[in-house]
Amino acid sequence: MSAFPQPLTGIAAPLDPRGLRDNVDTDAIIPSREMRSTGREGLADGLFAPWRYTDVEARTPDPDFVLNQPEYCNAPILVAGANFGCGSSREHAVWALAEWGISAIIAESFAPIFRGNCLRNFLLPIALPASVVERLGGEAVTIDLAAQTVSAAGETHDFAIDSEAKRMLAEGLDPIDLTLTMRDEIDCWTATDRAARPWVYLESQA
Amino acid sequence: MGLTLFDKIWGAHEVAKTQGGASLIAIDRVFLHERTGAAALGRMAEMGRTVRDPARVFAVMDHIVDTRIGRGDGTLMPGGEAFISETRAACKAAGITLFDVNDREQGIVHVISPEQGIVLPGLTLVAPDSHTCTQGAFGALAWGIGSSEAEHAMVTGTLRLEKPRSMRVRFDGMLAPGVTPKDMILALIAEHGAGGGAGHVVEFTGSAIAALDMEGRMTVCNMATEFSAVTGLIAPDAKAFDYLAGRPHAPQTFDDPYWETLKSDPEAIFDREIVIDASAIAPMVSWGTSPEHTVAVSDTIPQGPAKAHDYIGLAPGAPIAGTPLDAAFIGSCTNARLSDLRRAARILEGRRIAPSIRTALAVPGSLSVKRAAEAEGLDRIFEAAGFEWRMSGCSLCFYAGGEGFPPGSRVISSTNRNFEGRQGPGIRTHIASPETVAASAITGAIADPRDYARPDAREAA
Ligand code: SF4
Numbered sequence: 001m002s003a004f005p006q007p008l009t010g011i012a013a014p015l016d017p018r019g020l021r022d023n024v025d026t027d028a029i030i031p032s033r034e035m036r037s038t039g040r041e042g043l044a045d046g047l048f049a050p051w052r053y054t055d056v057e058a059r060t061p062d063p064d065f066v067l068n069q070p071e072y073c074n075a076p077i078l079v080a081g082a083n084f085g086c087g088s089s090r091e092h093a094v095w096a097l098a099e100w101g102i103s104a105i106i107a108e109s110f111a112p113i114f115r116g117n118c119l120r121n122f123l124l125p126i127a128l129p130a131s132v133v134e135r136l137g138g139e140a141v142t143i144d145l146a147a148q149t150v151s152a153a154g155e156t157h158d159f160a161i162d163s164e165a166k167r168m169l170a171e172g173l174d175p176i177d178l179t180l181t182m183r184d185e186i187d188c189w190t191a192t193d194r195a196a197r198p199w200v201y202l203e204s205q206a
Numbered sequence: 207m208g209l210t211l212f213d214k215i216w217g218a219h220e221v222a223k224t225q226g227g228a229s230l231i232a233i234d235r236v237f238l239h240e241r242t243g244a245a246a247l248g249r250m251a252e253m254g255r256t257v258r259d260p261a262r263v264f265a266v267m268d269h270i271v272d273t274r275i276g277r278g279d280g281t282l283m284p285g286g287e288a289f290i291s292e293t294r295a296a297c298k299a300a301g302i303t304l305f306d307v308n309d310r311e312q313g314i315v316h317v318i319s320p321e322q323g324i325v326l327p328g329l330t331l332v333a334p335d336s337h338t339c340t341q342g343a344f345g346a347l348a349w350g351i352g353s354s355e356a357e358h359a360m361v362t363g364t365l366r367l368e369k370p371r372s373m374r375v376r377f378d379g380m381l382a383p384g385v386t387p388k389d390m391i392l393a394l395i396a397e398h399g400a401g402g403g404a405g406h407v408v409e410f411t412g413s414a415i416a417a418l419d420m421e422g423r424m425t426v427c428n429m430a431t432e433f434s435a436v437t438g439l440i441a442p443d444a445k446a447f448d449y450l451a452g453r454p455h456a457p458q459t460f461d462d463p464y465w466e467t468l469k470s471d472p473e474a475i476f477d478r479e480i481v482i483d484a485s486a487i488a489p490m491v492s493w494g495t496s497p498e499h500t501v502a503v504s505d506t507i508p509q510g511p512a513k514a515h516d517y518i519g520l521a522p523g524a525p526i527a528g529t530p531l532d533a534a535f536i537g538s539c540t541n542a543r544l545s546d547l548r549r550a551a552r553i554l555e556g557r558r559i560a561p562s563i564r565t566a567l568a569v570p571g572s573l574s575v576k577r578a579a580e581a582e583g584l585d586r587i588f589e590a591a592g593f594e595w596r597m598s599g600c601s602l603c604f605y606a607g608g609e610g611f612p613p614g615s616r617v618i619s620s621t622n623r624n625f626e627g628r629q630g631p632g633i634r635t636h637i638a639s640p641e642t643v644a645a646s647a648i649t650g651a652i653a654d655p656r657d658y659a660r661p662d663a664r665e666a667a
Pocket of ligand 1: 315335538540
């Protein structure tokens with residue numbers, strides 16, 4: 001697994017140059033019809049398809065869409081408004097963003113499932129006040145995960161991240177492997193729980 | 207100090223603290239569907255990992271299955287058959303109980319989980335589907351996750367989590383006649399925003415919640431995710447226990463004193479509280495492209511984001527009622543249970559949808575709902591009114607490619623999302639209760655369901 005690049009410096013692409021766009025949903029990030037296979041690859045082509053293409057079928061790029069513009073097409077950081085990633089739980093939204101090359105998203109706030117999906121894929125979701133986020137679009141931004149800061153144009157802003165998530169991202173840890181080291185504790189807990197709540201434990205049907 | 211119901215369930219499932227200071231929370235049930243489940247199971251197999259306790263994992267084919275009568279494995283979604291065949295093979299290999307395409311009990315995941323007694327009060331249940339919160343209506347901590355987290359839950363029997371904050375939303379008073387559970391949750395989101403519940407587990411309480419049947423409570427909890435809440439839940443009472451007792455995977459009785467403890471203590475402190483006067487709620491309908499873009503059906507369209515007005519093709523200031531429609535949809539995990547179909551049928555009985563409505567679909571939430579509805583003759587009422595009666599599944603609640611509404615349609619829909627493109631490229635969705643969908647389909651334009659109420663329906667409501 002790949003850890004979050006430390007530090008990350010790059011241009012921050014404003015998803016909507018006219019202002020922070022709120023409530024960007026995962027259907028917009030990757031429409032269901034773009035999830036053509038059961039795997040997690042090949043999704044970058046469908047990223048933001050409804051906004052990125054004037055004709056989705058013919059894949060005609062919309063020159064007005066930010067990721068189609070030369071200064072932003074390689075941007076590793078995306079900037080948006082409140083409640084980013086709301087809607088469907090599809091992890092494909094994060095896989096598509098990561099495959100495209102986005103490493104961090106700076107927004108006013110994130111939908112909870114989307115935020116969890118980001119962390120599991122080493123994509124850093126940073127929540128900052130709208131007044132700050134607004135100023136970051138179009139700037140060269142440096143993100144320092146260890147120091148928990150975002151710097152641009154001579155200003156530095158602190159961001160919050162819980163210590164567990166920070167460690168996972170910084171060290172590129174696989175949470176499943178990590179949890180499996182606690183297997184004895186889980187087994188012990190399960191044995192006690194089975195006696196207390198027998199209805200939880202079902203007979204195998206298969 | 208008192209505990210909230212959420213505190214109690216969380217505490218009862220905390221296996222350990224992790225090194226990073228998060229909690230390792232035991233997961234009692236995992237439910238997969240073919241749209242996102244195959245990705246989790248496929249990846250697990252790739253990594254050489256196995257399901258810890260397959261008897262507590264379930265799967266269903268609901269998202270991209272064909273819903274036309276006489277269906278088989280074929281789906282109108284291009285490439286869709288791979289999702290079905292891979293899910294089937296992966297479930298078999300992992301020993302997971304699968305409700306397959308034409309299983310008697312097939313249906314939308316959040317409809318069949320309670321029907322089968324898979325969700326129970328006090329349990330933790332996760333699914334790679336955002337509307338898992340629906341099942342919180344039974345007093346379970348049930349929430350949506352991504353595929354990687356689903357994999358984690360299946361392999362380890364746990365998830366690593368930071369504890370969310372708590373919120374109480376109290377609906378005081380009683381609903382007026384013709385106003386429904388869907389209108390309650392839409393009113394909450396309209397007033398407090400689509401991000402209003404962010405970071406919180408929301409407990410719904412109050413006299414108007416206590417008065418709802420289990421199906422109505424599921425409708426309210428269903429849209430906790432549209433409020434950006436981690437999940438929603440309602441303390442289980444006799445209605446919840448009576449609903450579940452004796453179902454295939456549920457206990458025969460709920461007489462263990464444990465069940466009575468599943469409620470917030472009177473002195474429990476929530477991080478946030480919202481109080482809503484239920485008696486003041488009117489039938490609601492969305493005007494824009496976020497569930498927060500919702501008004502009473504008697505209201506005018508407010509000034510919202512320009513992008514929303516552009517997409518939906520409606521200007522601020524005009525009344526929302528009377529907006530001409532092309533299609534109608536009754537279905538989804540929000541509003542396709544028996545009581546929903548009954549209430550819509552009551553309005554449709556003896557009437558016809560307007561000639562301008564080119565597509566009208568009624569899609570039962572499960573095959574069991576479908577059989578029960580047919581036993582009452584509801585299918586004939588829908589068909590006589592001009593609706594097409596379907597097999598169960600998510601159907602056009604979302605657009606998977608393949609089957610869609612006629613291009614450019616404006617749809618009145620009993621679903622939960624009015625996002626751009628949610629029901630197809632360029633399709634404009636207005637979300638509302640099944641009654642409002644029925645009344646609007648008859649009118650051919652957004653309409654107030656109370657104008658079509660039957661005298662006895664008013665009393666029963
Ligand atoms: S009915 Fe709609 S909202 Fe519910 S699970 Fe299916 S696609 Fe999701």
